[in-house]
Amino acid sequence: MxxxxxxxxxxxxxxxxxxxxxxxxxxxxxxxxxxxxxxxxxxxxxxxxxxxxxxxxxxxxxxxxxxxxxxxxxxxxxxxxxxxxxxxxxxxxxxxxxxxxxxxxxxxxxxxxxxxxxxxxxxxxxxxxxxxxVPSECACPMKMDQWLLKAQCPSEFSNQILKHTAIWPVGSVDLLSVLEQAQRKWGLHEESFSFCHYKIRSPKVVFSCWVYLYRRCYGKHVGFKMFADEIFSFLVKKIQLPDIDLFINLGDWPLEKLVRGADSSRYVPMLSWCRSNDTVDIVLPTYELVEAVIEMMGRLVLFINNLCTVRRHSLELLSVQGMRNVSWSNKFTKAFWRGRDSTSARLLLVNISRLNPDILDARITKFFFFREQMDYYGPEAPIVTFQKFFDSRLSFH
CATH class of the missing domain: 2.60.40 (Immunoglobulin-like)
Known part of the structure; x- marks a missing residue:
């Protein structure tokens, strides 16, 4: 808990x-x-x-x-x-x-x-x-519509959520059936998938301000649950949420594949950090953005000799707006990419870069899933700052 x-x-x-x-x-x-x-x-x-x-x-x-x-x-x-x-x-x-x-x-x-x-x-x-x-740590939840109004959240945010959840009509989700599906589809393959089931519950006691947050995770690699913990722990302190169950994908790849003409009961309403045209995952902000927003003006991620040595303040959406970009005429003309080996497509990108070094600079910064191929696709490149990506006219995402 x-x-x-x-x-x-x-x-x-x-x-x-x-x-x-x-x-x-x-x-x-x-x-x-x-x-x-x-x-x-x-x-x-x-x-x-x-x-x-x-x-x-x-x-x-x-x-x-x-x-x-x-x-x-x-x-x-x-x-x-x-x-x-x-x-x-x-x-x-x-x-x-x-x-x-x-x-x-x-x-x-x-x-x-x-x-x-x-x-x-x-x-x-x-x-x-x-x-x-009001301090950021204040546990002072207010009604959701009131919070959204005061926070001046753009209506486009709600439109995206409504679009991604439209395949599940209100009241159509059977929790026990969804949980059984999730366990059958991904819970039995702990080396390949990882997700968490969260429960948010408010005690049925008059004037009680306590909120209970429960979690059960499936899979072997569940370290990224820390980011989901931050999301839900923050929300229950700010917004009066109803009793709700949520499923969140901890991987870097969407889980629920789209099947044309299939009934909504076939799909698990899975929150993910990414989505594609052939999947129906419900998109969340990336875990980097979540951590950066919650820890804003609080921590600094400093990389020295490719090692994370100091964590006191996160780079986030507000501070990057104050970083002066290189003028367009002075930007590098070749495309730029850096990242870890989360998918085989990224290894392919490294190969393309080696064949076309004049138009693409792509390298792996950390090997985890394809360590056995590090000798071929390595060595690991130094980690660069977020702002470095904007020194080039083109960047891959």
Missing amino acids: IAPRLKRLKSDMFSLAGSVITAAVLSGTEVVPEVTCIAYGPGLDSATLSLPVHYFFVRMIGPDGLNLTKSLGQFGLFVQLKGVPKACLVRPEVIDRYDGTYIVRYKKFCLSLNEHATHFFTLNSDTHFEGPI
């Missing part, structure tokens, strides 16, 4: 202290009075919404009233946080997107709920909002 007790935090249990975030538009070291800005995003509602990191966007507007499309420089926006108790760390960060917009994000490293007043202003504009900063 994972995280058996998730208890709701109450604001009156903690001390209140004022804090202020101020921001000014700068150009080098000089304040630019003719530049104004507008702020928008879920981070402006830090009083009720609990996220791994609170963030919002700032759009710069020129004196002509039009949006700026170029960066104001490294110090184009300055954010200062004041009034936070010494016992509580709230760290702000500004990310320049180099298109006239900035991302302001801040993470709270304590469990107290501190009242704060946030002022975001330039010489010609002022934005003000008040309320406590």
Whole structure:
């Protein structure tokens, strides 16, 4: 059982202290009075919404009233946080997107709920909002539709989920039958497949805030269950979920093959990190994205001599927007790929690269499934950063 007790935090249990975030538009070291800005995003509602990191966007507007499309420089926006108790760390960060917009994000490293007043202003504009900063670890679930609205989740996200689950009409899934199918199809082949069955249950007790999360895994290689654990442990702390059973594929390849004309009862509703035109798995964000979002501003993955030596802060979707890309004219013209040996198709890609080194640079960074072929397809290439992929005009995924 994972995280058996998730208890709701109450604001009156903690001390209140004022804090202020101020921001000014700068150009080098000089304040630019003719530049104004507008702020928008879920981070402006830090009083009720609990996220791994609170963030919002700032759009710069020129004196002509039009949006700026170029960066104001490294110090184009300055954010200062004041009034936070010494016992509580709230760290702000500004990310320049180099298109006239900035991302302001801040993470709270304590469990107290501190009242704060946030002022975001330039010489010609002022934005003000008040309320406590809800910590990312807060076990304070709210109704799902309310959370989605406050988090400003695009409707396209729901559309994709609805599309992938459309083959199972509401109420058509027989849990016992699905579990038996999953065990028969993949549970008996522990060397080839791995998946987990999760149960989320809320006790039928009035005013109880406990949520129980159970897991049973099948297969030999189930280490990636840690990412599924993070997903569900995070969700039960943020959203009031109904009692539900979920199946998640721990492999890098979709499991449930599409059979034309087959009844929905033939398929197991399997969550996966990938999907193809001939499979019906329900797609989740990749495990790298899951870890990066949940651990945002918390851990750093640093590779030295091809070894992971420090883990303190993950590279994620917000920070990469602040990495200045190589201009198109200076990018490498050959296609680029790096990755581990999760499928035989990747070994084929290495062969293609060797036959066409002028148009493709593809190498394996870690051998696991095809170690016996390492002498032929190796040696292992050094692991490169995510940003390195964008130094080329083309990349394989």
